[in-house]
Amino acid sequence: MRTILTSGQIRQADEYTITHEPIASVDLMERAARAFVDEFAKRYPQKKLTIALYCGTGNNGGDGLAIARLLYERGYQEVKVTVAHFGSRSTNDFDENLRRLRSRPIPLKEISSAVEVGTEDSDIIIDALLGTGLNKPISGDFELLVKKLNDIRKPVVSVDIPTGFFADEEIPENAACIKSELTITFQQPKINFLLPESFPAVKEWVAVDIGLDQQFIQQLGSPYQYIQAEDVKAMLKKRERFSNKGSYGHALIVAGQPETMGAALLCSAACVHAGAGLTTAYIPQSGLFALNSYMPEIMAIVRDPKSFTQISWSKFSGLAIGPGLGQDDEALTLLKLVTAHFQKPMVVDADALNVLAKYKELWRFLPKGSILTPHMKEFDRLFGEHKNWRQRVETARQWAQERELFIVLKNTYTIIATPEGKVYFNSTGNPAMATGGMGDVLTGVISALLSQNYTPAEACLAGVYVHGLAGDELALPDQRHVVLPHKVAEHVPVVLTKLMA
Numbered sequence: 001m002r003t004i005l006t007s008g009q010i011r012q013a014d015e016y017t018i019t020h021e022p023i024a025s026v027d028l029m030e031r032a033a034r035a036f037v038d039e040f041a042k043r044y045p046q047k048k049l050t051i052a053l054y055c056g057t058g059n060n061g062g063d064g065l066a067i068a069r070l071l072y073e074r075g076y077q078e079v080k081v082t083v084a085h086f087g088s089r090s091t092n093d094f095d096e097n098l099r100r101l102r103s104r105p106i107p108l109k110e111i112s113s114a115v116e117v118g119t120e121d122s123d124i125i126i127d128a129l130l131g132t133g134l135n136k137p138i139s140g141d142f143e144l145l146v147k148k149l150n151d152i153r154k155p156v157v158s159v160d161i162p163t164g165f166f167a168d169e170e171i172p173e174n175a176a177c178i179k180s181e182l183t184i185t186f187q188q189p190k191i192n193f194l195l196p197e198s199f200p201a202v203k204e205w206v207a208v209d210i211g212l213d214q215q216f217i218q219q220l221g222s223p224y225q226y227i228q229a230e231d232v233k234a235m236l237k238k239r240e241r242f243s244n245k246g247s248y249g250h251a252l253i254v255a256g257q258p259e260t261m262g263a264a265l266l267c268s269a270a271c272v273h274a275g276a277g278l279t280t281a282y283i284p285q286s287g288l289f290a291l292n293s294y295m296p297e298i299m300a301i302v303r304d305p306k307s308f309t310q311i312s313w314s315k316f317s318g319l320a321i322g323p324g325l326g327q328d329d330e331a332l333t334l335l336k337l338v339t340a341h342f343q344k345p346m347v348v349d350a351d352a353l354n355v356l357a358k359y360k361e362l363w364r365f366l367p368k369g370s371i372l373t374p375h376m377k378e379f380d381r382l383f384g385e386h387k388n389w390r391q392r393v394e395t396a397r398q399w400a401q402e403r404e405l406f407i408v409l410k411n412t413y414t415i416i417a418t419p420e421g422k423v424y425f426n427s428t429g430n431p432a433m434a435t436g437g438m439g440d441v442l443t444g445v446i447s448a449l450l451s452q453n454y455t456p457a458e459a460c461l462a463g464v465y466v467h468g469l470a471g472d473e474l475a476l477p478d479q480r481h482v483v484l485p486h487k488v489a490e491h492v493p494v495v496l497t498k499l500m501a
């Protein structure tokens with residue numbers, strides 16, 4: 001896991017590293033600047049580029065001055081620097097870097113108001129005005145300068161965070177900020193980079209390691225984590241030589257209506273591909289033909305009232321309810337039936353979530369450790385309207401803790417809130433996956449993992465990661481516009497094999 005800290009915690013980690021490594025703070029700044037320049041040089045290797053750095057007078061500005069010097073030393077000869085003295089005092093490391101910069105033949109202009117900025121015709125702008133020290137929305141000269149830089153419509157690369165961007169608190173409405181093409185951020189993504197509001201301020205980000213003390217970072221106990229491949233690799237279990245289908249559990253997928261059988265098929269098929277020993281779909285009579293012709297590996301129980309009393313619930317080790325289920329009386333009956341008889345953690349998705357939103361008294365029947373997989377609209381139906389994603393993250397965290405459930409809030413960086421109060425952000429997935437049926441596949445994958453005896457936490461974390469990775473492997477190499485959910489399901493075994501290699 002990569003721990004995600006708030007700006008305040010990052011400052012603590014900086015201070016701890018400075019005292020205990022030990023390293024002088026100006027040397028830590030130099031290390032950060034070097035890490036920035038390494039990444040910048042990879043992305044923009046043309047040494048003839050004209051580069052304009054805009055620096056504030058805090059440590060973000062200090063980084064900018066060090067970056068200008070290091071770029072020059074790397075052979076970027078067309079670098080120039082503008083320092084914005086807009087009121088805030090300068091830091092010692094800024095002063096030291098200004099002294100170092102002055103000994104180089106790099107053009108330096110110091111301004112005390114935004115109107116002094118002339119026409120800007122450089123190829124690239126590096127934004128080092130303000131970083132994590134931001135404590136209120138920018139206004140006055142900062143706002144004017146930011147507006148000017150945005151209006152130039154040249155690519156902007158931000159140092160650590162775009163100037164004016166709130167890294168981890170709720171972003172105030174209409175707060176002005178730099179719209180960066182790329183943000184090269186120190187040590188870890190900032191929480192708000194992982195939420196939709198960050199776009200277009202943060203079109204793309206990359207985190208570069210500046211060697212902050214890892215032990216100290218762990219000890220800060222941040223609830224926010226960013227899932228990495230190693231975490232999922234450590235969870236996955238290989239299939240044993242003397243195993244049989246009984247070793248991998250039996251999943252029941254309660255899904256589908258005559259008009260939405262596709263959802264049931266995609267979910268059940270994904271469950272088969274993700275390795276459930278047996279998969280049974282609990283579907284309407286009219287869906288039987290489609291099911292049998294789509295995938296013969298899936299078994300069926302036909303959903304007539306007689307069946308309600310005939311299911312032997314204990315033989316299922318995993319269960320999902322919801323994809324394409326509808327929200328009529330039958331859906332309500334099924335949700336009641338399932339929660340009354342199935343005592344293990346289950347996956348609740350799609351229409352079952354909408355039913356749950358309408359009949360709040362059903363909450364208390366959900367087995368502890370169950371996994372809710374809402375997208376944004378389902379989430380707001382369950383928990384009320386939210387003004388922004390930062391609020392959704394906190395609602396998910398509170399509810400998951402209070403109800404002892406896992407909430408998988410599907411998004412670009414899917415958010416997983418756990419009963420322990422942790423919040424994980426998924427690092428896989430891409431916009432080609434934004435197509436109907438993709439969530440049904442995710443539900444199938446998670447229920448397959450539950451039926452194979454993975455813990456609910458493992459099923460959520462590994463499930464979302466694997467699902468996103470399958471989508472990435474299909475879409476990213478040749479930049480596909482769209483990937484189809486059934487292809488993602490079919491690719492899940494390939495991804496699992498690679499992760500277990």
Ligand SMILES: NC(=O)C1=CN([C@@H]2O[C@H](COP(=O)(O)OP(=O)(O)OC[C@H]3O[C@@H](n4cnc5c(N)ncnc54)[C@H](O)[C@@H]3O)[C@@H](O)[C@H]2O)[C@@H](O)CC1
Pocket residue numbers: 011014015025028029032056057058059060061063088091129130131132133134135136137138139142159160161186210
């Ligand atoms: N040793 C360290 O602490 C390190 C810090 N680093 C850099 O330091 C940055 C943080 O530096 P600072 O804490 O000096 O802060 P900034 O450089 O982000 O901001 C400077 C000052 O601007 C003022 N300010 C805040 N909001 C404002 C607003 N809306 N309008 C006008 N002024 C405002 C604040 O008083 C703040 O201290 C990071 O983003 C990173 O770039 C890196 O060099 C790595 C090491």
Ligand SMILES: Nc1ncnc2c1ncn2[C@@H]1O[C@H](COP(=O)(O)OP(=O)(O)O)[C@@H](O)[C@H]1O
Pocket residue numbers: 350374375410411412413414428429430431432433434435436437438439440441442468
């Ligand atoms: N831009 C994106 N980046 C990453 N993942 C995405 C993106 N768009 C969609 N996804 C993933 O695709 C799935 C869509 O789920 P959902 O909206 O429930 O689809 P459906 O209801 O049609 O089955 C989620 O797992 C989501 O994380």
Ligand SMILES: [K+]
Pocket residue numbers: 060127128129130131158159160161162163
């Ligand atoms: K910045």
